[in-house]
Amino acid sequence: MPALGADMEAGTLVEWLVKPGDRVKSGDVIVVVETQKGAIEVEIFQDGVLSNILVPVGERVPVGTVLAQIAGAPGAAPPRAEAVAVAAKPAAPPLVEAPPPRPAVAPPGQRIKVTPAARRRAAALNLGLATILKGTGVEGSIRLADVEAAASGAKLPPPPAKRGLDLSEMRKAIAAAMSRSKREIPHYYLTETVDLQAAWSWIERFNAEKPPIERILPAVLFLKAAALALREQPQLNGAYENGAFAPSSDIHIGWAVSLRSGGLIAPAILDADKNIARPIDGGHARPRRTRQAREFTKLGTHVAHDHRHERR
Template sequence: MIEFKMPSLGADMDEGTLVEWQVAPGDPVKRGQVVAVVDTAKAAVEIECWQEGSVFELLIQPGAKVPVGTPIATLLEAGESPETAPRTPPPTVAAPQPVQPAPAPAAPTPGTQPTSRPRITPAARQRAAELGIDPAALAGTGAQGAVSLADVEAAAASRPAAQPATAQERHAAMRQAIAAAMSRSKREIPHYYLSETVPMAAALAWLATYNAELPPERRLLPGVLVLKAVALALGDYPQLNGFWIDGAFQPGPGIHLGVAVALRQGGLIAPALHDVASKPLPQLMEELGDLVQRARSFSLRSSELSEATLTVTQLGDQGVDGVFGVIYPPQVALVGVGRIAERPWVDDGKLCAIPTAQFSLAADHRASDGHYGARFLAEVRRRLQQPDCL
């Protein structure tokens, strides 16, 4: 028996509201399959399951608020059967809107004994307990007015569907979640900061040549070169790519870069772009565009919100020269990139103007030190001077 629990989708998530199930009891489940949709402070997230089996019980009904780590379903492993598997009592959570009670029965006439509990079939009683429905609130249609299994299923179906938060509610919840996560970061993480001015002439010249013969929808943006350079540099500096958990550094399972996305309604989200170092630039550009679009429409997958191993925030399009970010726990580093602009530069003893950008690194002193971080930034700079190798 496998317990499938409400996943943590980041340091700023304590609970989520189950919006809908996309599986039913008896359905087979494969690794990576989307099984539910959960509404968080930042997005309606498609929840993936990373175990294989078949669905046995759905312990939580749509509309319920569920703390992180609470079992929400059980799966049968190979060789298990519904007849032999033990049933799991539904966890106590904030219940969805209750079913409207049936009209109260008439008062008993003198000389009759009031019934202490409603008539209900055994199968209906068990199903009502699973769904968190009070049988006394139902009008039975079975023999002698007993509540039947069909009555219970009809009551469950009549529940109003859980509605995602409104834009105003989501914005307020997001600001609170961001504040909580960043307060934790500044309280717990001993930050150190470094910056490096990076010449961008070679990268921009290569980009102009590459894009010259391509239609607009297939052209690369400078930001994707930055992401690839950061990812390749992390391959040489793995102490910046991972998590600080239980008092120790844990390397990331891959190089999955969190991409900071400003939302149109306000707020910020940083979903992960997976395996950045190993993907060609055109594929990264396509996946980046899709990720940003889905982030702004509040449609992301759980792995995209929980697996970033380092976050990159590029605020150059907002006109700022530099950004010094706050690390998103449990990550141990964040790279900030300012706008690309022509600035004074000395080349071979001569003063000239070339395009440059300020790169910054915020890093966790428990996992690395300034010398290590400085070498990492120098490696990012070196790789951007050889864009054809990206």
């Protein structure tokens, strides 16, 4: 379970997009995880064959938990499946040891034999086939009766997590992060008055010749100015990690965007010093998609906010 935000402590599995036996390659989105900031697609950073899913849909697990195991590329197949924390940061050691593979689970790369009726029934019951330890059919294949037996005996997984954005959860996450920030980080405040007449005049001239879609909002100038200032003040661009400041060579500005009906996200504008984009394109409009690409939640190396931009 990767940390999909600095304040994320746990996530709930919403959907597996791959199944045991599937070949995966670095960059594939393999699982959808529900966090307090919405459902997020998680990539894998390794090639191989998915041998074992360890966390079923609906389960909430702490950051660092091993979600699945993949076997190495063919030819270099290790005798045992290597446990990997999918897309987890190297700095975050698994909080939970991977449970040893269950003995009756199909070995890596081998499909679980199952009759179509059993597969349908298992899906209807939201029951992972890997959780059915023993098939009683031909060559150990899983039959309908095995599914029923497993369903009556096994504790059913909780219903799938609520999908999409849960705004009250998001408010809780923001409140927790802000309280912690105020409590643990010394704050100081600097103010500076800048004459913006030249900037305003420039924007007026720029926009006057443009169709509406290409016009820019004044906030874009603040972003660009912040990004250029960070080039000169690299000590303000980065993050504290493991007790030390780690400067970033790239300038990604987290831009606080208030969501309609409450809530807040801070998507990072990547390489803001080099490519400030037009303000009125899809990337900047208030997001309504609730399933976010992971890139969208990438942490900024600096955060900027335009209070004037808020509704009055």
